Amino acid sequence: MIRIALDAMGGDHAPQAEIEGSILALTTLPATFRIVLVGKADVIEAELARHPEIDRSRLGVCHAPDVIAMDEKPLSAVRKKPQSSISIGLGLVKAGEAEAFVSAGNTGAVLAASTILLGLHDGVERATVGTLFPTSDVPCLVVDGGANVDCTSRELLGFAYLGTVYTRDVLGRPSPKVGLLNIGEEEEKGNATAKEAHQLLKTAPNLNYIGNIEGRDIIAGHSKLGQLDVVVCDGFVGNIVLKFYESVARLILSLVRKKAPDVLERKDIREVFRHLDYSEYGGAPLLGVKGVSIICHGSSSPNAFKNAVRVATTAVEHDLSGRIGAEFARREAANTA
Amino acid sequence: MIRIALDAMGGDHAPQAEIEGSILALTTLPATFRIVLVGKADVIEAELARHPEIDRSRLGVCHAPDVIAMDEKPLSAVRKKPQSSISIGLGLVKAGEAEAFVSAGNTGAVLAASTILLGLHDGVERATVGTLFPTSDVPCLVVDGGANVDCTSRELLGFAYLGTVYTRDVLGRPSPKVGLLNIGEEEEKGNATAKEAHQLLKTAPNLNYIGNIEGRDIIAGHSKLGQLDVVVCDGFVGNIVLKFYESVARLILSLVRKKAPDVLERKDIREVFRHLDYSEYGGAPLLGVKGVSIICHGSSSPNAFKNAVRVATTAVEHDLSGRIGAEFARREAANTA
Numbered sequence: 001m002i003r004i005a006l007d008a009m010g011g012d013h014a015p016q017a018e019i020e021g022s023i024l025a026l027t028t029l030p031a032t033f034r035i036v037l038v039g040k041a042d043v044i045e046a047e048l049a050r051h052p053e054i055d056r057s058r059l060g061v062c063h064a065p066d067v068i069a070m071d072e073k074p075l076s077a078v079r080k081k082p083q084s085s086i087s088i089g090l091g092l093v094k095a096g097e098a099e100a101f102v103s104a105g106n107t108g109a110v111l112a113a114s115t116i117l118l119g120l121h122d123g124v125e126r127a128t129v130g131t132l133f134p135t136s137d138v139p140c141l142v143v144d145g146g147a148n149v150d151c152t153s154r155e156l157l158g159f160a161y162l163g164t165v166y167t168r169d170v171l172g173r174p175s176p177k178v179g180l181l182n183i184g185e186e187e188e189k190g191n192a193t194a195k196e197a198h199q200l201l202k203t204a205p206n207l208n209y210i211g212n213i214e215g216r217d218i219i220a221g222h223s224k225l226g227q228l229d230v231v232v233c234d235g236f237v238g239n240i241v242l243k244f245y246e247s248v249a250r251l252i253l254s255l256v257r258k259k260a261p262d263v264l265e266r267k268d269i270r271e272v273f274r275h276l277d278y279s280e281y282g283g284a285p286l287l288g289v290k291g292v293s294i295i296c297h298g299s300s301s302p303n304a305f306k307n308a309v310r311v312a313t314t315a316v317e318h319d320l321s322g323r324i325g326a327e328f329a330r331r332e333a334a335n336t337a
Numbered sequence: 338m339i340r341i342a343l344d345a346m347g348g349d350h351a352p353q354a355e356i357e358g359s360i361l362a363l364t365t366l367p368a369t370f371r372i373v374l375v376g377k378a379d380v381i382e383a384e385l386a387r388h389p390e391i392d393r394s395r396l397g398v399c400h401a402p403d404v405i406a407m408d409e410k411p412l413s414a415v416r417k418k419p420q421s422s423i424s425i426g427l428g429l430v431k432a433g434e435a436e437a438f439v440s441a442g443n444t445g446a447v448l449a450a451s452t453i454l455l456g457l458h459d460g461v462e463r464a465t466v467g468t469l470f471p472t473s474d475v476p477c478l479v480v481d482g483g484a485n486v487d488c489t490s491r492e493l494l495g496f497a498y499l500g501t502v503y504t505r506d507v508l509g510r511p512s513p514k515v516g517l518l519n520i521g522e523e524e525e526k527g528n529a530t531a532k533e534a535h536q537l538l539k540t541a542p543n544l545n546y547i548g549n550i551e552g553r554d555i556i557a558g559h560s561k562l563g564q565l566d567v568v569v570c571d572g573f574v575g576n577i578v579l580k581f582y583e584s585v586a587r588l589i590l591s592l593v594r595k596k597a598p599d600v601l602e603r604k605d606i607r608e609v610f611r612h613l614d615y616s617e618y619g620g621a622p623l624l625g626v627k628g629v630s631i632i633c634h635g636s637s638s639p640n641a642f643k644n645a646v647r648v649a650t651t652a653v654e655h656d657l658s659g660r661i662g663a664e665f666a667r668r669e670a671a672n673t674a
Contacts, residue, residue, distance in 0.1 A: 071523055073525065135588070136588050136591050136592065146520060149520065149527065149528045150528045150529060181577060182577075183483060183486065183572070183573055183576040183577060186408055188410065190486065190573065191486045191487045191571075191573045192487060194573070214576075214577070214580050215576065215577040215578060215579065215580030215581035215582075215583075215584065216580040216581060216583055216584035216587075217584075218581060218584070219581065219584040219585060219587075219588045220584055220587075220588070233577075234528075235520070236520060236527070236528045236531070236574070237573070237574055237577060239520040239551075239552065240518060240519075240520060240551070240552040240570075240574060240578060241552060241577060241578060241581055242552065243520075243551050243552030243553040244552035244553060244555060244556065244578055244581065244582070245552075245581070245585070246552075246553055247552065247553035247554075247555070247556040247557055248556060248582070248585045250553075250556075250557075251472070251473050251556045251557070251613075252589055252609065252613070254473050255473065255609040255612055255613075256606070256609055259605040259606070259608055259609055260603060260605040260606055260609070263600055263603075263606065266597060266600075268596040268597040269593070269596070269597055269600065271596055272589065272592040272593055272596055272597070275592055276588075276589070276592075
């Protein structure tokens with residue numbers, strides 16, 4: 001049995017989108033899967049009452065009286081509101097009453113609460129968000145996707161390992177290729193942190209590091225140096241590029257709508273835009289914490305929540321957290337040997 | 338008479354693309370405009386011989402024996418090669434024998450040589466590259482577009498003024514709105530430099546600063562806070578976002594080609610992709626130096642060079658350099674008053 005604790009109060013369209021997404025998810029998941037909606041019980045029950053068809057034995061409710069707003073300072077909000085849907089939901093994972101947590105709430109707060117409540121695996125200096133970017137080929141994992149704004153080169157090195165474990169052990173890519181997001185492929189390129197990180201990555205054991213890559217390589221899904229599975233950058237750059245990407249599909253849609261609206265009626269063209277639609281990729285795993293914690297976009301649709309639940313169950317089934325623990329234990333052992 | 342010194346050795350397709358672009362430019366410019374091709378005279382003349390139709394009274398050649406390669410370290414290359422096409426071309430501007438310089442060569446070297454040979458206007462701490470990004474509306478100027486990798490908050494403030502002068506006095510937008518590229522609109526968002534820069538920008542006089550903006554706002558051409566004319570960021574982020582953007586149109590083209598190739602035959606759809614094509618926007622002005630220096634993409638096509646020459650002549654006609662000098666003199670006077 002896999003139980004997902006889902007923050008029902010997190011997103012911009014809470015709790016409707018969360019609840020509709022949960023219902024969608026349960027119809028596609030085997031009968032052994034359960035979802036626990038975490039949040040204000042009266043609000044959730046009122047919304048659930050509109051869906052009498054639901055099998056309530058698979059969809060529970062766990063009351064959490066508080067909500068952390070999007071604009072609250074993450075760390076102080078987590079400290080001030082121990083009864084928030086984020087903290088209560090993560091508490092279920094910590095207590096072994098759920099195998100994963102999914103939230104579209106304040107990203108910084110989910111990161112902070114996951115780090116505090118679940119703890120980090122030994123050897124992990126900082127947890128990171130792994131965001132999948134659609135490419136012309138298989139999607140590419142960007143670490144950090146926006147959670148950690150100022151990063152040291154050592155933290156970037158840690159992100160490379162975390163991303164490697166996820167793409168290898170959960171996404172099933174044999175030897176994931178890692179690139180450092182930079183402004184040129186040459187060694188001497190980049191800001192101070194990127195230059196340092198390149199040197200650390202180059203000599204890091206058990207890492208398939210292909211070198212510096214450029215902004216254009218993310219989407220190509222490869223650089224001159226080969227296919228690309230993991231892109232390492234700090235969360236400042238990651239967040240900006242991610243949001244920029246989201247807006248590009250919207251720009252092209254608006255241009256096509258203006259110049260050739262009939263084209264949008266076509267199924268093949270709609271497929272192109274679906275390929276670029278983030279909600280198809282679901283949530284982003286928080287990598288490095290002891291447990292599975294999945295972060296969704298604030299504006300997630302029911303479909304996005306359904307896909308985030310799928311990301312969560314896949315991470316649980318492939319023992320993401322255990323594999324990260326084992327990888328970092330190996331690194332620590334090698335360092336002290 | 339306006340004379341443009343054009344680095345014939347700079348780009349990936351030199352000197353063919355440069356020479357074809359010059360010919361294209363001269364056919365569209367009034368008879369009073371001249372172009373001087375700077376570089377290895379024998380190489381240039383050999384290429385020119387293939388175009389006997391050219392009016393050589395409007396297209397001169399200035400010999401420069403050296404070339405700075407794309408992978409050379411900018412500052413040391415500029416010092417070691419005073420006879421490079423970049424330094425000789427900028428020397429023509431310095432000596433008053435040309436009104437502007439255009440190059441698709443090593444960006445860092447053009448920045449360094451322009452700063453050293455032309456000098457900075459009083460009060461300008463660092464010159465910046467202003468790159469126009471296509472949006473669904475009018476293009477948006479990103480400063481820095483990739484030349485200055487590590488920037489202080491004070492330098493970012495300077496970029497805001499430089500971008501304002503260019504969009505106002507050359508592009509003709511009455512009161513350009515300036516945004517700081519960040520990971521959220523709230524005051525407390527961002528890395529250390531962004532937080533500091535936001536505080537400086539907020540209180541800066543004679544600047545239409547609308548606040549922090551996000552990656553998605555660049556392309557929308559506006560944020561929740563209104564239309565957007567100038568986006569301020571360091572060159573590390575600017576370069577990554579720029580190259581990322583370039584690749585997006587390519588991704589969508591490849592997806593459409595795969596799923597619905599016939600659509601690409603349509604004129605209206607080709608217009609959409611042309612809207613996203615950088616070469617339509619020509620070169621990026623280097624802002625802050627005493628003179629007009631235009632940086633082109635290394636892979637510039639003849640059409641891109643034609644447009645870069647247009648950008649150069651427009652900057653000369655609107656006295657870009659003089660207006661930047663006046664703006665910063667006013668700032669300096671206000672600061673010491």
